[in-house]
Amino acid sequence: MLQLLTSSQTREADAHTIKNKPISSLDLMESASNAFIYAFKQDVPTIDSLISVYCGTGNNGGDGLAIARLLKENAYDRISVKIARFSAKESADFSANLERLKLTGIPITEITNTDVFPEENAEVIIDALIGSGLNKALQGDLKSLVIHLNQLQKKVIAVDIPTGLPSEGPIDPDACILKASLCVCFQRPKINFFFPESAKALERFKVVEIGLDEQFIQSQAGPWKYIEEKDIRYSIKPRKAFSHKGTYGHALIIAGYTETMGAALLCADACLHSGAGLTTACIPENGYSALNSFAPEVMILPRSELILGKSLEKYSSIAIGPGLGTDKEATDLLEYVLNFNKARIVIDADAINILAANTELLTKLPKDCIICPHVKEFDRLFGKSNSWWDRVTLALKKAKEFNLIILLKNQYTFIVTPDGDILINPTGNPGMAVGGMGDILTGMIASFLAQSYPAIEAAMLAAYIHGAAGDQLIQMNSIPPRYITEQIPALIKRFTAPD
Ligand SMILES: NC(=O)C1=CN([C@@H]2O[C@H](COP(=O)(O)OP(=O)(O)OC[C@H]3O[C@@H](n4cnc5c(N)ncnc54)[C@H](OP(=O)(O)O)[C@@H]3O)[C@@H](O)[C@H]2O)[C@@H](O)CC1
Ligand SMILES: Nc1ncnc2c1ncn2[C@@H]1O[C@H](COP(=O)(O)OP(=O)(O)O)[C@@H](O)[C@H]1O
């Protein structure tokens, strides 16, 4: 997993690299600027594009000056540089790069006040005004400049981070930010890129290596970790020779209601496709024939038997909630499952809403229980948050308090653990924003739990593979959830095979 850094940790990684590699800070800036150019060339291959580089006077601005010079060396020769000089300060590496830039003949304009902005006919704007050194919300002259640049509606490519976006912490919905169509960021994505509020600052990002000390970065403390394919390959176990259905556990799916039987079918079918040896669905009687025709491999536990106290001993995992409803019977079922207390459980959808209405049940959750709320379910359960940063911070607190794994769903799903980690899932795409998609994920988690994966791994494998299945169908505008299920077995097999 990639350890993500706060802006102050990034500064430490920067200083550590300069001291120990060793490399001068000016050479590190050159390396960062070269890495930017590499990504830029892929996005703007036309060398006669008109490019304007807007620079602040800190190190982000220093990058901008070096980038302008390197673009010229790479045959882009229709470049101009605009320096926003609203204060007398400049960083040493900015000054050094300004001297180098002056030798190239690239036109440089200084913007010292905002009464009149220089005319701008560039097709591409490179934003090197402020990077990770942002220390307050934009205001004054710089804010006026950013508002002006946003109004031009040009293609903007940001260096390291869009000007005005903080690297971490709550994103103010009213903040003034220079909106980028692409951000080329250095070494690690910024934590704030993973929150929906960042959509006002950037459309997409690319991460480029700039030569910071990886060992140092990985040894940094902090909850934010980014899941990589190699983590999945490392966790996932191939099926063994001489194994049989009993080897892979027996999952019980307690789900479905007259109007929402589909949720139970999708969930049970996804569990089956994710490798559980046996899958049983506990659904109302009016769903039996639908289940038998949709997924004949799945067995049935009559709802009436469970209500009468049928033992849960034989099940290696239990999923409860998809399409379950929130009536008295559903509440009793959840309580019964929680009282059993031995099962490896995943709680979703209506079962989360039942928890929200009966918060005393939270204390009955067994150790390493997984809940997988979407944002509304999460807020119903734990209260409203003002920002995603606050919401995930709250999840961290609740995961510790209740010894619980919280899988908070979104474009980037956050898996928050009782040990204080926040694992960010990178897979998935907006085609997956279709009802029933979460039911598939819950079935997958139940399946991995049944197969004896530790709970955090079960959550991680399910989230990653679920999203990766969606990414295999990226050519579809919207993805019916059952299409995800079809992808799962081959995808799991692929992750068990050598690279
Ligand atoms: N290790 C790495 O990743 C590497 C990072 N590198 C690059 O360095 C960048 C970080 O550079 P940095 O620390 O010099 O800060 P930077 O972003 O230029 O901003 C500081 C300037 O902005 C000003 N300022 C701040 N807030 C403001 C506001 N609201 N409104 C107005 N002004 C404001 C602040 O002024 P002050 O408040 O101090 O008066 C100061 O002048 C990083 O993003 C990357 O591009 C690479 O070169 C090499 C390796
Ligand atoms: N824009 C998106 N990008 C990536 N994944 C998404 C996106 N939208 C939805 N998903 C995924 O689809 C699932 C939706 O779950 P949920 O909202 O519970 O659906 P439902 O309740 O209809 O089953 C989650 O796993 C979520 O991560």
Ligand SMILES: [K+]
């Ligand atoms: K920037």
